[in-house]
Each structure stands twice: as structure tokens, then as C-alpha cells.
Amino acid sequence: MSTRTLLITGAGSGIGAGIADCLAAEGHHLICTDLDREAAESVAAAIRARGGSAEAHALDVGSDESVAAVLAAVSRPIEVLVNNAGLQHVARLEDFPMAKWNLLVQVMLVGVARLTQAVLPGMRERGFGRIVNIGSIHSLVASKYKSAYVSAKHGLLGFSKVIALETADADITINTVCPTYVKTPLVEKQIADQAAQHGIPETEVVREIMLKPMPKGVFISFEELAGITAFLIGPAARNITGQTITVDGGWTVQ
Numbered sequence: 001m002s003t004r005t006l007l008i009t010g011a012g013s014g015i016g017a018g019i020a021d022c023l024a025a026e027g028h029h030l031i032c033t034d035l036d037r038e039a040a041e042s043v044a045a046a047i048r049a050r051g052g053s054a055e056a057h058a059l060d061v062g063s064d065e066s067v068a069a070v071l072a073a074v075s076r077p078i079e080v081l082v083n084n085a086g087l088q089h090v091a092r093l094e095d096f097p098m099a100k101w102n103l104l105v106q107v108m109l110v111g112v113a114r115l116t117q118a119v120l121p122g123m124r125e126r127g128f129g130r131i132v133n134i135g136s137i138h139s140l141v142a143s144k145y146k147s148a149y150v151s152a153k154h155g156l157l158g159f160s161k162v163i164a165l166e167t168a169d170a171d172i173t174i175n176t177v178c179p180t181y182v183k184t185p186l187v188e189k190q191i192a193d194q195a196a197q198h199g200i201p202e203t204e205v206v207r208e209i210m211l212k213p214m215p216k217g218v219f220i221s222f223e224e225l226a227g228i229t230a231f232l233i234g235p236a237a238r239n240i241t242g243q244t245i246t247v248d249g250g251w252t253v254q
């Protein structure tokens with residue numbers, strides 16, 4: 001398989017960092033970006049220390065200026081965009097600060113449109129592009145206290161379908177990978193928040209809320225998500241576009 005240049009948003013932590021690590025090991029060049037510049041730099045430095053190829057840039061997906069600055073600064077043309085940056089806030093709607101609600105949608109939906117809009121002209125010019133969105137089981141089903149997150153992640157599927165149609169005339173695809181829970185800082189924080197909201201111990205949140213609805217009952221690994229991303233950017237997936245790849249251990253077939 002050809003090696004590619006991938007830009008990953010939110011690559012300073014969790015899933016973004018995990019996908020960057022795994023795909024760098026396969027020989028791809030990684031442009032690690034994050035709101036947190038130091039975090040992105042430490043992921044890129046670790047990749048280089050293992051003999052991989054990576055660079056880091058501070059990038060706020062909520063800012064036109066930030067996106068323009070990164071596009072002007074990257075060392076190579078972007079062939080693959082992984083829209084991964086995200087955050088969670090758990091509260092019933094009546095208690096949900098509207099500024100926070102807006103931020104979640106700005107980062108996980110408007111930010112995805114902003115990055116995609118910014119990279120598409122170059123992809124069209126070069127005749128190749130792959131866009132992989134990190135959606136969620138919450139792109140497909142709902143959970144209490146996550147109205148902003150579920151709205152943004154559901155919206156991502158609609159966005160992806162429209163862009164699949166708009167880019168069908170070129171060798172460009174866009175797909176959304178939807179995992180259940182992955183053990184990252186985003187989930188660790190949520191365990192405590194959900195325990196408080198539901199009035200139950202943290203161990204019960206993991207067992208009853210996170211893992212019980214999933215017949216396979218395990219957390220999803222970074223390697224699985226990196227492997228699916230590698231498949232989606234490879235030649236076998238050139239006609240897979242606008243699709244939702246659900247990684248839910250059987251959650252939604254019940």
C-alpha cells in the first residue's frame with residue numbers, strides 16, 4: 001500500500017494519538033495537530049523517536065485563522081484528513097450551559113466542515129483524497145445527559161453523506177467510524193461525571209452504562225480504529241464513501 005500524508009485533528013491525546021502512532025508505524029507521514037500544541041508535539045516527537053515520520057502544529061478546529069495557518073505551514077500536501085478532535089459534557093439539558101452546548105457542536109460538527117472545506121481544493125487538484133471522521137456509537141443511538149454530543153455526532157453522518165455526493169466525481173472518499181467506548185481521557189472524565197449524574201459508583205458506570213449495552217462487553221482499542229482507518233485510506237476502499245463503519249461489539253443489532 002502507498003504511504004500517505006495524514007493530518008489528524010485532536011492528535012495530542014487518546015484516539016487521535018493512538019491512530020497517529022499506529023499509522024506512523026506503517027510508514028505514513030503524520031501531521032499531528034491539536035488545540036494543545038505541547039501534546040501534539042510530544043506525540044510527534046515520540047513517533048520520530050521510534051523512527052517514524054511526523055510533524056506537529058497547534059490547530060483549533062474552531063478557528064478559520066488557525067486552520068489557514070496550519071495549511072500554510074505543513075511540510076507536505078494533505079492526502080488524508082482524520083477529523084477526530086472532540087470533547088464531552090454530561091448534564092441534563094436543563095442544567096447544560098448553552099456556551100458549552102455550542103462549543104461541542106462547533107468542535108465536532110462545524111469544525112469538521114471547516115477542516116474538510118479547507119483540504120478539499122488541494123485533494124481535488126491532486127486527484128486524491130480520503131477523509132475519515134471519528135463519529136461514535138452516539139452517531140446512531142442516544143444516551144441521557146449528552147444532548148450536545150449526540151446532536152453533533154448524528155449531524156456528522158448527514159454531513160458525510162452530503163460530501164460523499166459532492167466529491168463523487170473525484171477519487172475522494174469520506175466515511176465515519178463509530179466506536180463504542182475507548183479508554184481515553186475523555187472517557188475517564190466521563191466516568192466520574194456520569195457517576196455523579198446517575199448517583200451510582202464509578203465501577204457501576206463502567207459495568208452497567210458503558211459495557212453492558214455492548215454484547216461483546218469490552219472497550220475498543222486504538223489498534224482497531226487505526227486498522228479500520230488504514231483500510232478506508234487503502235485501495236480496497238476506493239468506492240466506499242458516505243458510509244458509517246460501526247464498531248460497537250453488537251450494540252445496535254439488538
Ligand SMILES: NC(=O)c1ccc[n+]([C@@H]2O[C@H](COP(=O)([O-])OP(=O)(O)OC[C@H]3O[C@@H](n4cnc5c(N)ncnc54)[C@H](O)[C@@H]3O)[C@@H](O)[C@H]2O)c1
Pocket residue numbers: 009010011012013014015016033034035036039059060061062084085086087107108134135136137178179180181182183184185186187
Ligand atoms: N473515547 C471514547 O470512548 C470515544 C468513543 C467514540 C468516539 N469518540 C470520539 O473520538 C474523538 C477523540 O476522543 P478521545 O476519547 O480520544 O478524547 P481525548 O480527550 O483523549 O482527545 C481529544 C483531543 O481533542 C482535542 N481538542 C479539543 N478541542 C479541540 C479543538 N477545538 N481543536 C483541536 N483539537 C481539540 C483535545 O485537546 C484532545 O487532545 C472525539 O471526536 C470523540 O467524540 C471517543
